Amino acid sequence: MLVPAAPAAAALSTRNPALTYVEARAAAMNGEHARAAELLAALAGSRPDQAQFAQQALSEAIGAGRMDLALRLIPNVPAGKLSTDARLLMVTEAVKQRRVDRAVQWLGGGGPGGLGFLAPLLTGWDAAERGDAAKALSAIGEIPEKGLLSPLKDEETALILLKLRRPAEAEPYARRAIGNAGSREGRVRLALADGFLAAGDRTRAAAMIEGMDSDGIAARQRILAGRMSGEGIDTGAKALSVVLTALAGDVMRAQQGAAPVGLVQVARYADPKNSSATGLLAMLLDNRDRTAEALALLASVPREDALISAIRDAQVRILAGRKRYDEALAIASAAVRGADAGMTDFARYGDVLEAMGRHLPAAEAYQRAIAIGTAQGLKGELWTLRLLHAGALEEANRWPEAKVVLEQALLTNPDQPLLLNFLGYAKLERGEDVAAAEAMIRKAIEMAPDNASIIDSLGWAQFKLGRTDEAIATLQSAAEKDPGQAEIHEHLGDALFKAGQRIQARFAWSAALVTAEDEIATRVKAKLQSGLTSANAAP
Secondary structure, X not given: OOOOOOOHHHOOOOOOHHXXXXXXXXXXXXXXXXXXXXXXXXXXXXXXXXXXXXXXXXXXXXXXXXXXXXXHHHHHOOHHHOOHHHHHHHHHHHHHOOOHHHHHHHHOOOOOOOOHHHHHHHHXXXXXXXXXXXXXXXXXXXXXXXXXXXXXXXXXXXXXXXXXXXXXXXXXXXXXXXXXOHHHHHHHHHHHHHHHHHOOOHHHHHHHOOOOOOOOHHHHHXXXXXXXXXXXXXXXXXXXXXXXXXXXXHHHHHOOOOOOHHHHHHHHHHOOOOHHHHHHHHHHHHHOOOHHHHHHHHHOOOOOOOOHHHHHHHHHHHHHHOOOHHHHHHHHHHHHHOOOOOHHHHHHHHHHHHHOOOHHHHHHHHHHHHHHHHHOOOOOOHHHHHHHHHHHHHHOOOHHHHHHHHHHHHHHXXXXXXXXXXXXXXXXXXXXXXXXXXXXXXXXXXXXXXXXXXXXXHHHHHHHOOOHHHHHHHHHHHHHHOOOOHHHHHHHHHHHHHOOOHHHHHHHHHHHHHHOOHHHHHHHHHHHHHOOOOOOOOO
């Protein structure tokens, strides 16, 4: 389990229920959710007539990954008051016990808040595990085309066909699944490759990893040698874990990190070896300032895990986000020293060095990543690395070299808006061919019309060209699209000040100061104190 049970002393005597409740709430507020669950569970045991204590204990237990406690608490909560996470836990427990009939009962209906959309998945995998091919495929075929599971329909069909050892039939579904996988592509490729190997088709297994990015080098090598990567999906519980993780990821992206922790905890309970769920859960916990738990989770993933590269990314992202750069650098540098160090490892190393302000070493790391990617024929990802490489060189005051890198990147990606914006904006800052720079930025906006940073670049170009009123309108549009970006508000303030709108300029600079850091913060503070001067103007 993620968090051990609270010590016996924590399970207070319930002679003073009010005190126990206060301590439980304090524990929850301090991030000690396992202890809060134990305290509330003790309180619920002493007050069985007060179902709200059991409900609160259950919520804390699931959030802490204490599924043993959660399963004991569920019978004490009226079925109609169980949360979605609690019902999903009961579904998962039934699936693990191979009791799909009970699992389907816990799903409820298909209306709002219902979990009925999972019924075809559970029924299909149960039939596949029993060798009933007709029922398995029929059930998966019932997934609605516009339902929550529709993006995963080809993937599940392929995996079930592979479970049934029908690789030729699985191949077209597998290829479509890879094409629709998005950010999950690496894991989907490995899972399908394992499925083909298990079905005795080594050739198709190798085909699943053709064109795969540089992540999971060791895993790909195992597959090419006819050994599984460990990412195979061959049971209903594993399939459910993957689906819940995918759904949680969608929610997290749609709601900017607000995916419920309990949903991912249930996904991990369904398959404790699902490292994708572990990585997602760690990011969610860190977002809630449960950083120690997040890092402990990530550290628990074995080094030989096929997706260890993504786990390292999460570790480094969390540590760097907390400004624990030395720890982040230790992880990143250890990875690049490994015999199987790949493009992603050197890119991650560059990211940490850049965050530490070590721009030239960062540029060298990005250059090494580009070289590895080029040797592997990974063309699609290289423009991003070249953008990072150029950024590091520019920060190191090596603009001529940075410009060459950007121009080379644009030769192969002439319509990439971020490249156009970077080069155009950098030229603006230096007064190089300002009209051409504006044209680049306008082209970038045509391809990314809602990108606030690119709109800001256009506004700044207009300002540099002396079209102040036009610049103000453009910069105000950028600020509305991304009100949290300090640089946009600083630019807007500078333009307003030059137009004689001093009070409005101060409002814009004050807005910039809310999120500004480092050089921007220093300039904005000076402007708020003495107004716009040549010494404190944005570059």
